[in-house]
Amino acid sequence: MYTFTLFLSLWARILLPLLFPDAAEASEKKTAAPVVESIIVDQVSWSVNRRLSWEDFRGRPDDDNPHHALTAANLAVNANCKDQGFTYQVNCVFLPTESWSKNKKSEKLLEHEQLHFDLTEVHARLLRRELQQLNCSTLKDKLSGTVNNAFKRWKAEQDTFDTASKHGLNAESERAWAANISQRLKALEAYK
Known part of the structure; x- marks a missing residue:
């Protein structure tokens, strides 16, 4: 099983005012944004050379959850336009304190959880490829939709994977x- 964390509200609160100051001011006048109390800094970036281990799963297991493990992963997206130059960064990260396992002896279960993380990296590369098509003139109209659609496709494929594999069974x-x-991953190597 997996879960993903959306940092879009944090992204919208911090990044959008930098990209579009006029829109941010108008938005702030209409609604007050929620206060962000903490930022998750304990994370593992995806790497071909670093596989997950059970020591990475430091969250407390959810006794009410019928699954044996949960991988919390995220696509952390940063984008910026400065002097008409568009830059972006998409990181595939694993969140150890939000990930847990009830069975830290099963290598088969660990491999299933690794596949969730690897699938997240596939979607990070797909999003990097899509963001490459944007520029400062198209950013305002296309960034939000591009990122939202990428997150929807990622979540849907994670669900399909769990259903098809019967959660690794x-x-x-x-x-x-x-x-x-x-x-x-090999086909998208250029977007790593």
Whole structure:
């Protein structure tokens, strides 16, 4: 099982005023943004050389959750326009304090959770490829939709993966997904 954390509200509160000061001022007059009490700094960035270990899963297991583990991952998106130059960064991150396992002995379960993280990296690369098509003149109209659609596709595919693999219990489906994810990571190597 997986979960994802959206930093879009934080992104909107911090980044949008920098990109579009006039829109941010108008928005602030209409509604007050919620106060952000803390920013998650404990995270593991995806790397081909660093696989997850059970020591990374430091969150407290949810006894009411029927699943044996939960991988909390995120696509952390930063975008900026300065002097008509558009820059962006998309990081695939694992959140250890929000990730947990009830069974830290199963290597099969750990591999399933790794596949969730790898699939998140696939979607990070897809989003990087899409953001490459934007520029400062198209940013205002297209950034929000591009990012929102990327998050929707990512979540939908994570759900499809869990359903198809029966949360890792269908070994044949799990192997097919692992091969597909590996192939996609290679195909999107230019966007790493």
